[in-house]
Amino acid sequence: MVIREHTAPGFNRPAENFGNHVISQKTMNEFYTIIDIRHNVTLQHPVALLRSDFEFCFDAVCVQRDTAVVTAVFGPAEVKPQRILIDKASVEALYRPKTGLPRVHDKMRETLIRNTCSTALLVTLHPRTSISIIVQEMQDSGGLLACAVNAACLALINSGIAMKFLVAAVSCMIDHEDNILIDPNSKQLKGSKASLTFVFDSIKKNIMACHTTGRFTQLQYEESLLKCRNGSDKIFSFYREIVRKVHQEHDRMSPTCRT
Template sequence: MPGPDLLSSQGLRLDGRRPNELRRIRCKLGVFTQPDGSAYLEQGNTKVLAAVYGPHQAAKSKMNTEGVVVNCQYSMATFSTGERKNRPRGDRKSQEMSMHLRQVLIAAIKTELYPRSQIDIYVEVLQADGSAFSACVNAASLALINAGIPMRAIVCASSASMAWRGAEPQPLVDVGHVEEAAGGVCLTVAAMPTTGSIALLEMSHRLHMDYFELVLSRAMQGCRDIEAVLDRAVRDHLAEGWTKPDA
């Protein structure tokens, strides 16, 4: 059954994007000096900060001889949605997002290199305008790279949804707030495109199997496109920090 009317007669989305077009991504590594690694990322109007501390020696109660202890904390600023909220930090939703973030990052970090160690990763959503979790994964990935922590590959995340143009299904990539609020399905995928592995797959609503592969394919293409943006940001950061030897 066709869902909300999210495409114009010209096939454009409510914010003017084409179905396969990402929002503009801006990012910067090393935005703080106190953490071992940090990053700031804007994905459209969704804005996220990430900070990494470690690796450092884990507390005795958390020591894991097989690998590193990864501690993740996801939070949203009280002003992030533009609405007054009294929701405390550490609420059930934030705890769930922290668990998902940990699952994604553990899949990417070479945890076997850091026995009896701990890495703390903090992400803060400063402004939420759709696909906040995806933006957090992307910012955390950059912060880990900035901290010099070995990873199997760049891990990135993208969301996808489904719209219809007439009777034809049209999957949408990088879902914005208005599209999320329309009540349709939203599929979030976190993956390492260079290895082809998926670290997380979460769906907000049920979706007919006839359309699942279509939406998943659009989300994976979004991950590949985002990976290219993050890779370029890392290279630009390294180039800025490079100093030529004196002649």
């Protein structure tokens, strides 16, 4: 079995190390998803994602600059009797931190991902089933929540589950000089007054979820919302690019895949 490696020039991220070891052994065609909202550069060699040998499991590796998250979607599958919903699928999100057991702030992320995804999914199409979204944190260099939401959406795209629309999350921060910075890294976040994460839908670009910390004025909130909404366009066009590449990949001959 030959594993194809797509390494973009200048793509020497710490995230790659674990990626090649842990994931390649499991997946045959492995790609990375790189989302860069501020620079268009990485979009030219976006190396997409997602599939595993696991029978019904779909993986997405989402690398947003130095932040990396691995997601899997399992379902529509059989559901435990206590979680059964007779008119729709029960959506659950499982968030695993890098080390240790999930804590309070992990549960918060879990809830946000679950609420966002259950709104985006056409849950009424699969009554009495469960759809699990498993999110494993790999590396946090700022904007982890946004990365997790985007990774969950990529995994849902790849699983082929029916959805009403896609979602995209963008994070931003306000520094002490009141400048708004889109998609900050952890170094920049140390000098922040407030940090905000917005989730948008793909049709009308409405807010689906919002998470904020710190103090800011209403004006600053509105301004950062506007900037993040503009940033989300890049993610949505990136999703379309990914799907196009995956379908081309399947249509094209790939001799390296021979086992």
